[in-house]
Amino acid sequence: xxxxxxxxxxxxxxxxxxxxxxxxxxxxxxxxxxxxxxxxxxxxxxxxxxxxxxxxxxxxxxxxxxxxxxxxxxxxxxxxxxxxxxxxxxxxxxxxxxxxxxxxxxxxxxxxxxxxxxxxxxxxxxxxxxxxxxxxxxxxxxxxxxxxxxxxxxxxxxxxxxxxxxxxxxxxxxxxxxxxxxxxxxxxxxxxxxxxxxxxxxxxxxxxxxxxxxxxxxxxxxxxxxxxxxxxxx
Numbered sequence: 001x002x003x004x005x006x007x008x009x010x011x012x013x014x015x016x017x018x019x020x021x022x023x024x025x026x027x028x029x030x031x032x033x034x035x036x037x038x039x040x041x042x043x044x045x046x047x048x049x050x051x052x053x054x055x056x057x058x059x060x061x062x063x064x065x066x067x068x069x070x071x072x073x074x075x076x077x078x079x080x081x082x083x084x085x086x087x088x089x090x091x092x093x094x095x096x097x098x099x100x101x102x103x104x105x106x107x108x109x110x111x112x113x114x115x116x117x118x119x120x121x122x123x124x125x126x127x128x129x130x131x132x133x134x135x136x137x138x139x140x141x142x143x144x145x146x147x148x149x150x151x152x153x154x155x156x157x158x159x160x161x162x163x164x165x166x167x168x169x170x171x172x173x174x175x176x177x178x179x180x181x182x183x184x185x186x187x188x189x190x191x192x193x194x195x196x197x198x199x200x201x202x203x204x205x206x207x208x209x210x211x212x213x214x215x216x217x218x219x220x221x222x223x224x225x226x227x228x229x230x231x232x233x234x
Contacts (some may be wrong), residue, residue, distance in 0.1 A: 098128075
């Protein structure tokens with residue numbers, strides 16, 4: 001599912017892609033300057049699903065074969081790659097955000113972000129923000145999250161893709177914290193006590209029919225939220 005913010009007849013420069021992973025979450029947000037054909041920045045918020053609860057994509061990519069999980073991963077890799085290659089700086093995730101250490105929010109990240117052969121990054125991650133401590137992330141005999149949060153140099157690829165800034169543990173937010181520098185006419189992402197919200201002038205997010213979509217609300221009224229019923233510091 002893809003959403004684009006609208007207000008009247010004007011496009012707001014923000015695209016939100018909700019990937020159906022079964023249970024739970026994978027959301028890609030891209031930010032545009034007004035009128036620009038390519039996005040300036042991309043943010044990936046969680047990427048995981050309950051083991052055994054994955055769903056096959058309705059319109060699978062050409063490389064999607066094998067088990068339901070294999071087809072889902074192939075679809076995610078292809079679609080996310082399409083978006084990240086269409087940036088002003090292709091192949092760069094400005095932020096990877098992991099909302100909390102429930103595996104259904106992070107257990108597909110290695111499959112999507114790393115080369116399946118080398119297990120090294122396919123993209124450059126400028127910033128990684130996460131909640132709670134690295135030891136709270138249980139990976140079922142894998143080491144990707146441990147390396148990502150405590151030894152990101154181990155994930156650097158021969159092509160130079162790496163984690164640029166040391167991963168940062170983000171505490172519970174008492175007030176909305178902007179992810180990007182605040183400017184009058186560009187979209188932003190705010191960290192809230194119960195979730196993350198996108199905002200462009202008067203845009204907030206709300207839950208409708210099981211998905212999140214932009215709705216109008218005064219910026220001063222941005223509340224704490226709960227994403228998909230999960231309370232988390234991000």
